[in-house]
Amino acid sequence: MSKTFPYAYIRKKMTPIAKAQVPIMCKAVQYGLGVFSGIRGHWNAKDKNLYLFRPEDHFRRLEEAAKITGMKLNLSYPKFLEIITKLIKKNKAKEDVYLRPTLYAASTKLTPRFDNTDDDLAIYMISLKDYFSSSDGLNVCVSSWRRFDDDAISSKAKITGAYCNSALAKTEAINNGYDEAIFLNRDGNVCEASGANIFGIKNGEVWTPPLSANNLNGITRRSIIELFKNEHDLKVREENFDRSMLYTFDELFFTGTAAKVTAITSVDQRKIGTGKAGKTTKKLINIFTKITNGELEEYKKWLTPIY
Ligand SMILES: Cc1ncc(COP(=O)(O)O)c(C=O)c1O
Incomplete structure (x- = not known):
């Protein structure tokens, strides 16, 4: 609590x-x-x-x-x-x-x-500790609600009224027994969750929807992109992907300030990978926790001490 x-x-x-x-x-x-x-x-x-x-x-x-x-x-x-x-x-x-x-x-x-x-x-x-009810992995759904287009309400600004769109999707997801909802945008591509960005890993490649997908320019998202580059020498593919591809990733996870890095273990009752948090996702959770706690000197550049 x-x-x-x-x-x-x-x-x-x-x-x-x-x-x-x-x-x-x-x-x-x-x-x-x-x-x-x-x-x-x-x-x-x-x-x-x-x-x-x-x-x-x-x-x-x-x-x-x-x-x-x-x-x-x-x-x-x-x-x-x-x-x-x-x-x-x-x-x-x-x-x-x-x-x-x-x-x-x-x-x-x-x-x-x-x-x-x-x-x-x-x-x-x-x-605030964990935002989601389960930190082991989430069972999520694709929402029947679409993400609004940027030319209807800016998706790059966290506008209070715009979160009605998130609330509709999240409420529907919870009422149907899921932990979270994933939005598709008007083009049918994967956008983001009600309050988090999304990443997928397939055949050793990391994907995330581009910023033109009507998603938020997440600060955790950009930190994770940098981490993949620094720690794994991997360039994240900021490219559109559709619902079919979403179901077939080896690993999936959300990123966000409240969400931190949280594994997704199923989408619409289809297991992601083995149905447990993936190996890379677990490593990422581990390093990101150390970074935010101030345990890694090289990432203290992201932290501002208060006392
Ligand atoms: C709709 C939405 N997408 C993504 C995010 C993740 O952004 P950040 O990592 O900056 O918290 C948030 C949370 O702020 C959000 O509300």
């Missing part, structure tokens, strides 16, 4: 979580107008430090999301990091955490329009 930390940041102040509220009339509630980010921090007991994973990359994506939607962030990265550091210290966090910064439209005007009259950055924190 995850716990919520007692303080959040809202309206430029550290505020007790119970008082960190938005009005029912605001555009964030009425129309889902907001862009958000999710950042993990891992507690290293030996170093007595909390390491944030690639916070500047998360900030840059939030900044781009604000630009795409036309929202006003009005904040530099150093100031963002200062606020996050202050919040973590105020909450005395010495465990694994997940931070959720959201730039939301607080304007209460009636029209669904990004009018910037009151865009505000709010951040709350929870403790």
Whole structure:
């Protein structure tokens, strides 16, 4: 179970979580107008430090999301990091955490329009270990819901309202007894999951859908692509693949801030590989855990210590 930390940041102040509220009339509630980010921090007991994973990359994506939607962030990265550091210290966090910064439209005007009259950055924190109910391997399905096209709602910005698409797919998957859903896009190619990117391994080659597939430009995704290059001298094939190919991979796994690296062991009741987490996937989980915990010197470049 995850716990919520007692303080959040809202309206430029550290505020007790119970008082960190938005009005029912605001555009964030009425129309889902907001862009958000999710950042993990891992507690290293030996170093007595909390390491944030690639916070500047998360900030840059939030900044781009604000630009795409036309929202006003009005904040530099150093100031963002200062606020996050202050919040973590105020909450005395010495465990694994997940931070959720959201730039939301607080304007209460009636029209669904990004009018910037009151865009505000709010951040709350929870403790978070595993996001999925099983870390051994997931039984997933292909969703009957399609991923929206980038020219309908930007897939490169984490837009709060756009997660209705994810919620429809995830709810359907859970109701049908699966752990997660995989979206196809309008072209019929594999896109991503409700909140994670996807990779497949077949005949020693690693595949992931390209960024033109209407998926999110995942920060974990790009870290994994770099890891394959550095650790295995393997160039990941960022290419489209269809549903048939999805079923025939030797290994499949999701990547994401919440999802970390999680093996997929079946899709639509078809076993992937042996039906257990694959060898390469297991190795990747192992190295990625060490990296995020701050145990590998050469990857400390991805970490920002808080204490
Ligand atoms: C739809 C979607 N795709 C992919 C991801 C993975 O992105 P990242 O690795 O940056 O967390 C996320 C999570 O943020 C997501 O919500």
